[in-house]
Amino acid sequence: MDPAAADLDAGDLLGGYRDRFVGAESPLVYFDGNSLGRPLRVTGPRLTAFVEQEWGGRLIRGWDEAWLELPRVIGDDLASACLGAGPGTVTVGDSTTVLLYKLIRAAVAARPGRTEIVLDRDQFPTDRYVAAGVADECGLTLRWIDVDTTAGVTPDQVAAVVGPQTALVLVNHVAYRSAWLADVPAITRIAHDAGALVLWDLCHSAGVVPVLLEEWEVDLAVGCTYKYLNGGPGSPAFLYVAGRLQDELTQPIQGWMGAAEPFLMGPSYEPAQGIRRFLSGTPAIVGMLALQDMLALVADAGIDAVRAKSVALTSYAVDVADELLTPLGVELASPRDPELRGGHVTLNHPLMREVTAALWQRDVIPDYRDPHGLRIGLSPLSTSFAEVRSGLESVRDVLVGMTPSDR
């Protein structure tokens, strides 16, 4: 084993958490915890117990006894563990895509007469597609910001396009391609100075980069829970609405679970007070259980310690890439300054699509993102420094095998 990696692992205060994840004992290298986090070992028995005791034993009584409150209970845990928000501001349900639709529609409806949604061209596709759909539906214009795909959107770029016509500014906190970390307080202030609302997509920051929604005066946020929050494939997303806006905003999917009195089953929709009005239908209870286990772990480790390890992991990955891969023509496609970088590192090379396929065959699992980026996602609680070293050595070996004439 590489001595530097061994030293870093030996000094890692969070190193003990890795064994709590399924698969930690295997030599497989997992560089995709930012796309689908590993499951925790406690989750298997927890799910079995849920089926046998809660679902199987309590049956429909479970709704009154616990499940109806679960979106709020988990929302509060999420708010305090990693979002810097108080109780009653976060809830869980639907997918990020659906929550984006709800909040974009709610926001533009709250700014009547304003005609534009500001966003950048390198946002995650679903964000751009949903915004385009809402723009068509509501007769609005999308105001696009062009960004460098190895970096991301800056406050100056936002300041240059917002104005009295702006209803909403939509921003990804961490760029899914480059890991660029956008300046939330500065961009939020710029949007507010123009009288616009701002919606932050936290999919690639929730659980890895500390977020201070209240201190930063964010209006609205969404994020998914199957990435750094290890909720499992398709686990429900979360949304945040600042307390000051909750009674002013109404969302378009008016379902009974967001109604003031769901069990009154009245003739017309009356929204609930508070965060519950942003729910629509029956919450996906089974899908939330693994997330609950991971939130307990993040709270135990502390989000600032998680971020410190994340910075150490990505910085180490950059150092190892400089040493092993730069000589082979690989280029860093993420910010070099850790202050400007989220939890992953992207490495560009014209052959990365083929390299990724070859790595998967060898049980080294990164992601590939066009145009030719190998994306190394480093989930802090389940990834060791030795894993980073060994995975990047495999990238080198595969690349050397594919480019013999270059050497």
Ligand SMILES: *Cc1c(COP(=O)(O)O)cnc(C)c1O
């Ligand atoms: C992963 C991700 C999504 C995913 O949306 P789903 O509705 O869960 O498929 C959305 N936005 C961003 C920025 C993402 O990284």
